[in-house]
């Protein structure tokens with residue numbers, strides 16, 4: 001374990017350096033599957049496609065790689081052994097599907113690299129072919145995501161849900177994903193500090209040997225979705241050795257700047273942000289309501305402020321698309337060209 005820990009301490013800074021100081025994540029995954037016609041009105045949400053249309057999962061990963069992503073996040077957000085069992089699958093079949101989510105993302109990366117080599121898109125540096133660094137992040141959605149009632153945006157799990165409940169709920173999926181060949185685990189859409197504590201303890205107790213990031217949701221720019229202070233949530237992530245980045249996902253762009261500033265007060269770890277499009281999710285009707293959504297140009301216009309505030313990994317969450325990611329990638333790339 002000693003060696004793993006040492007590597008973890010420099011994992012993200014090394015990666016960011018290879019990427020040129022900043023890294024680009026992918027964009028909304030489930031909502032992109034929907035844009036391609038998938039019907040995700042199901043408790044498994046995007047994980048339904050692991051069963052019904054793995055080719056579409058691979059295609060969306062590839063679209064994000066084509067758009068410039070350095071990190072793609074697997075389709076396991078709402079994939080759980082419990083959820084698969086509720087569909088009548090066996091435990092073993094559920095495990096196979098979880099591993100498959102990582103394999104499909106790895107296949108997409110291989111296909112992308114092969115295509116780049118063939119088309120000579122890679123650039124040659126001092127005689128060596130240098131490939132764009134690409135990591136596979138295994139998604140772990142929060143307990144609220146599994147409940148499929150929108151409680152990842154309220155964080156109210158009720159008094160009966162304890163630290164041990166959450167650890168037991170997440171344990172097997174984390175173990176399976178960690179051994180499936182992913183580069184890191186993305187604990188996403190975390191609405192409260194109890195769940196962050198559960199993740200931190202699980203990583204430690206299970207001796208998980210790949211790094212992780214924790215990202216939280218917020219409805220006000222100050223607190224996590226549950227009302228827990230973002231300072232407390234980020235501090236839990238900061239204290240966990242395996243955590244290589246901390247940040248925010250699936251939160252409207254207008255709240256991100258203030259949240260980055262808060263996180264920076266309690267952590268010097270790299271900050272990862274992937275906001276949604278700013279539209280709101282109606283959990284009852286399972287629909288996104290176009291209220292205060294932003295277009296790709298507006299989304300990108302926030303980037304400089306987010307960088308100044310201290311973030312270094314940027315992507316998009318629900319309802320953002322490969323076009324959003326292409327715009328982010330261009331904005332960062334053009335900027336770094338003019339900076340040097």
Ligand code: MET
Pocket residue numbers: 027028029030031046073077139188189250317318
């Ligand atoms: C509700 S947040 C969903 C996050 C997940 N990675 C996705 O883009 O589908």
Ligand SMILES: [Zn+2]
Pocket residue numbers: 249250276317318
């Ligand atoms: Zn989202």
